Amino acid sequence: MQHASRGIALKVGATLAFSLQYVGMKLGGNVPVGEVVFFRSFFALIPLFVLAQYTIGMANVVKTERPWLHIIRSAVGATGMFLNFSALKLLPLADITAFGFVQPIFAVVLAALVLKETVGPYRGAAVVIGLAGVLLMIQPHGGIGAIVAHGLSAGAGLALVSSLVSAFVVIYIRQMSATEKSETIVFYFMSFCAVVGAISMLWWFEPLAWSTALWLAAAGVAGGFGQIAMTFSYRYAEPSMLAPFDYIAMVWAVTFGFLIFGEVPALM
Incomplete structure (x- = not known):
């Protein structure tokens, strides 16, 4: 139980760090996505290197018994x-966070199917509540009838597919x-994403003002802390136990979105 509590605390910390990451990206302005991925991933290595010095040492960070699984996990994660x-370019901060809540639902289902985890009544109830929340969230984007007839908005569609992809990352x-x-x-995930982001900049690159670069670098550091906390x-703790705590991210998103950007989420 003590280990589970530690996992929950780390998960809550990860939600805060990822919300701060989104704030930095939005403050950075309209930058090509590949460039954002590069900054986020490259500067996320800074907190990892600091942590490694106090834990296992950098020499042990690169040692792995499953290199191909790292490549698969990293490719799936980079896609997400x-x-x-x-x-994020198309939706308010709270809305992108809200659509991310589909991920815990996918994660619980995949954990039961792939990892054979037991989904008890409390976790099952959390999934049902989350599904109800998703149905509420899609109303401002056309509702079920409009979605069946015309499809989701681009931003909502991207966010939902990203959540599904991210659920597979949790299982990996x-x-x-x-x-x-x-x-x-x-380490391998951040390095993979930094390389992919850098390659994309060969085709889609925009010179950055110092202020923009600093915001994106700060977003990367925050994202690094979030990635570390989430992975640990x-x-x-099991994914199905941690999944409900993802919903705490909405508190951060609504607060930061309103105070910093004056955003009122569409679902409100």
Whole structure:
């Protein structure tokens, strides 16, 4: 139980860090998505390197027994990141966070199917409540009837697909945690995304003002803390147990969105 509590605390901390990451990205302005991915991933390595010095040492960070699984996990995660950051350009902060709540629902279902985790009544109830929330969220984007007839808005569609992809990442992390160090999982993912982001900049690049670069770098550091906290959380607790705590992110998103950007989420 003590380990589970540690996992929950890390998960809550991750929601705050990821919300601060979104704030930095929005303050950075309209920048090509690949460039945002590069800054987010490259500067996310800073907190990882600092952590590694006090835990396992950098020499042990790069050691892995499952290199191909790291590549698969990183490719899936990078896809989710590109989709998520693309949606962020089209939706208010609270809305992008709200659509992210579909991810815990997918994660609980996948955990039961793939990892054979037991989904008890409390976790099951959390999934049902989350599903009800999703049905509420899609109303401002046309409702079920309009979605069936005309499809989701671009931002909502990107956000939902990103959530599904991210749910698979959760399952990969849980599986890898049995043999791989959390620092190693984060290192290979961030490095992979930084390389992919840099390659995309060969075609889509925009010179940045210093202020924009600083905001994106800050977003990367915040995202790094979030990535570390999230990855460690799945070492201590099952995905189906941690999934309901993702909803705390809405508190941060609504607060930051209103105070900093004057945004009122569409679902309100």
